[in-house]
Amino acid sequence: MSRAANLDNIAPDDAVPPASPPPHSLPPKKKKKVHAPSIPPEIPNPPLPPSHSANLRFRQKIYELIKGKTASPLSAFLARPKVFTFQAREDSEEIILVLRRHWFTNLHWIVTAILMSLAPAFLQYFPILDFFPANYQFIFILFWYIITFAIAFEHFLSWYFNVFIITEERVVDIDMYNLLYTKFSEAKLSMIQDVTATQGGVSQTVLNYGTVLIQTASEIPVIKIERIPNPHLVVQILQQMRAEEEQEALDGRLQ
Amino acid sequence: MMQDYTHYIFLITKILAVIGSLIYVVFALVVVRQVATMSKNVSDKFNGILIAFSYIHLLAAILLVFLTLVVL
Numbered sequence: 001m002s003r004a005a006n007l008d009n010i011a012p013d014d015a016v017p018p019a020s021p022p023p024h025s026l027p028p029k030k031k032k033k034v035h036a037p038s039i040p041p042e043i044p045n046p047p048l049p050p051s052h053s054a055n056l057r058f059r060q061k062i063y064e065l066i067k068g069k070t071a072s073p074l075s076a077f078l079a080r081p082k083v084f085t086f087q088a089r090e091d092s093e094e095i096i097l098v099l100r101r102h103w104f105t106n107l108h109w110i111v112t113a114i115l116m117s118l119a120p121a122f123l124q125y126f127p128i129l130d131f132f133p134a135n136y137q138f139i140f141i142l143f144w145y146i147i148t149f150a151i152a153f154e155h156f157l158s159w160y161f162n163v164f165i166i167t168e169e170r171v172v173d174i175d176m177y178n179l180l181y182t183k184f185s186e187a188k189l190s191m192i193q194d195v196t197a198t199q200g201g202v203s204q205t206v207l208n209y210g211t212v213l214i215q216t217a218s219e220i221p222v223i224k225i226e227r228i229p230n231p232h233l234v235v236q237i238l239q240q241m242r243a244e245e246e247q248e249a250l251d252g253r254l255q
Numbered sequence: 256m257m258q259d260y261t262h263y264i265f266l267i268t269k270i271l272a273v274i275g276s277l278i279y280v281v282f283a284l285v286v287v288r289q290v291a292t293m294s295k296n297v298s299d300k301f302n303g304i305l306i307a308f309s310y311i312h313l314l315a316a317i318l319l320v321f322l323t324l325v326v327l
Contacts, residue, residue, distance in 0.1 A: 073299045073300040073301045074301060081299070083298075083299055083300050084297075084298070084299045085298050085299075086296060086297050086298070087295055087296045087297075132265075132268070133265075135326045135327060136265070136268065136327060138326065139272060139319075139322060139323055139326055139327060142319060142322065143272070143275070143276075143319070146279070146312075146315055146316065146319060149312065149315075150279075150282070150283075150286075150312065153286070153308065153309075153312065154286070157286075157289070157290065157293070157305070160301070160305070161293040161296070161297055163297055174296060174297060176289075176293060180285070180289075182292075182293070182296075184296070
């Protein structure tokens with residue numbers, strides 16, 4: 001009988017019986033005196049085991065699904081990032097996927113920032129500041145450029161820090177709505193009940209981005225991830241992760 | 256007579272510019288704080304550059320206050 005099976009039959013409060021020798025084992029031999037060296041030989045530390053479920057076929061399928069996807073820090077679809085991490089992450093928790101909004105959703109503020117940067121060049125055709133002396137005009141233009149930078153920077157921060165993370169244990173949604181309001185929500189994979197992907201409109205269909213809705217049994221009933229790339233692939237990955245969790249629960253290896 | 260009005264207009268503009276640039280410094284401080292906080296929550300290779308940009312932005316805002324006071 002395996003050790004795991006023995007442990008399964010023992011209640012938590014029971015005293016653990018001493019290990020008995022196997023029925024057909026030979027009587028214990030007398031220990032020979034061996035001149036042991038004074039310093040025990042150093043046993044190299046075994047390498048850390050991989051994640052408890054890394055070898056499962058579900059995980060392999062997930063790795064195949066995200067194979068070849070970019071790992072650039074400025075990507076909207078980060079597969080198994082090496083450097084990326086988040087505050088509430090556990091030590092051995094593997095990050096499978098990090099998602100941000102599709103790059104196309106940034107186009108409006110990029111175009112706005114470019115147009116705003118070019119606007120002072122047109123002042124010679126529209127002399128609206130000519131009433132003021134040159135030093136006033138200089139300060140106004142400086143104001144204009146610094147505000148342009150602030151608009152672009154704030155939009156970029158909003159995109160960069162608005163991430164949805166899928167780890168081997170949970171999904172984490174970090175939202176930065178603006179500079180003064182952020183939200184952090186998470187749900188265990190085992191709590192996920194339903195995952196839906198929606199794509200609508202020309203740009204979403206052509207550029208393959210859309211919204212994923214995750215219904216959970218946790219405190220936050222719905223997690224909505226908007227305008228992310230490859231929404232159907234994300235749904236597939238989440239389905240595989242859920243299947244893996246269910247398999248782990250069946251195997252009694254749920255952490 | 257017209258010159259008097261112009262003088263007042265420029266004075267009001269200068270006061271508004273100083274107030275605006277001071278408010279902007281507060282905004283830049285909020286940006287620095289927010290970037291630092293979010294970088295703790297989510298960390299990646301690019302965070303250092305963002306923090307540097309937020310500080311450059313703050314310095315530019317402070318410089319703008321000085322310029323507004325000196326140049327105008």
